[in-house]
Every structure is written in C-alpha cells, then in structure tokens.
Amino acid sequence: MPPQVEDIAFIYPDRTERAAAAYRKSRPKARVVCTLSSGDERTVYVPARVARAAAKETPDLPCDIGGLINWIDAVGRRVCYAALVEMLAQRDHGESEARDKLARIGYPPAAIDEAVERARSSRFLDEERYIRYFIAERLRRGWGRRKIEQELRRKGADPTQLADYPDAFFSDDEDRCRAAELLRRKPIPDVRPFEKLVRFLMGRGFSYGVAADAVKARLSEDGDEA
16 A cells, blocks of 8 residues: 555745745745655645645545645646636736746646636636737827837737737827827927937837927927927
C-alpha cells in the first residue's frame, strides 16, 4: 500500500518572501506540506489564496497522496476562475493581460486556460469589447492612434482584429481636433515652439502631419512664427 497522507500543514509567505516577490513583480506562493505515513514529506506550492481556500475544506485523513494533489488542483482551478471574474468585475481586461496577471499570482497554465475559456464562454471576457473600450477611453484622454496601438500591443491585444478598424475610430479631422484641444491647455514655449509642440503631440501618438497642422494653427492664433 502506498504511503498515506497523515497530516497537512499550510505555510504562508512571510514578510521577507513577500518583499522578494514584489521585486520580481510576482506573488509569493504558499506551501502545502503533507506528512506521509512513511515519515517523508511532500510539498505542493500554490498561490496563497488557494492555500486559504484549501485549509477551509481539508479532506479527511489519512488519504492517498495522489488524490490529495488532485483535490488541491481542483481547488486551484476554482479559485483561479473566481480571481479572474473578480478582476474583470473591476474593469475589462484583454485576454493576454488577464493571463499575465493570473500567471504572476502563481496559477498554473492549465488552471488559467480553463478559467479564460469559462470567462470567454460566459462573455465575462470579451477581447473585442475590451479593445473597443480601450480605444474609446484613450481617445477621451487625448491620445493619438500611434500611442493607442502601441499600448494595445504592449498589452497583447490586436486592434486589427476588429472588422471596422481603423476607420470607425480615427480620422485626420478628429485627430486634429484632439491635438488642438491638447495644445489649448499647454503654454507655448519661448524657444523653438514649433519643434517642441510637434514633439509633444507626437509623444501623445499623433502623426507628424497631424501634429504639424495643429501646431501651425495654434501658433497662427497667437501670432507666433512656426
């Protein structure tokens, strides 16, 4: 008969482990230490939230080590999905961004895959909805197309998957209006105003042509030379 699990201890990360994990931009894991009838120990590493959930519903002992590990895995999958739903309740996330956050917490790939698929099936996770919201929100902030696309790529999202992209979101006239609005709130530099303001707008994601047109109009209003 294989060794049985006779005792389970849940050990949570201490302050030092939490500080070290924060430096790595990850979460420290808890340890589920199983004492076997043979006198050996078997340790399973899980996110702290999984350990807390498991501690509330520990199975009857003694039990088979294989069955216990399967049970811990099932708890982890359930908790991973709950964590994803809570994340999406706070704000929309793209699939890649959500996966990355769950991985940094410490959930294994299989649990993340299952959670993402369930969230996608229930429409809690919707890549197209996320991209549309992201673009609309950044446009309200005055971002230009280039910066929006750059940030979406950084988050692992591809706006070109939208059938109406980019025509439904961008036009030169609207870009010039947003650029002009940004310039109205910005003082005109005393030295090389054209160069500095164009550089400012390009840093916000506007093309050189749009930025140059908006700056020329702004300087013309103030009677400055371009």
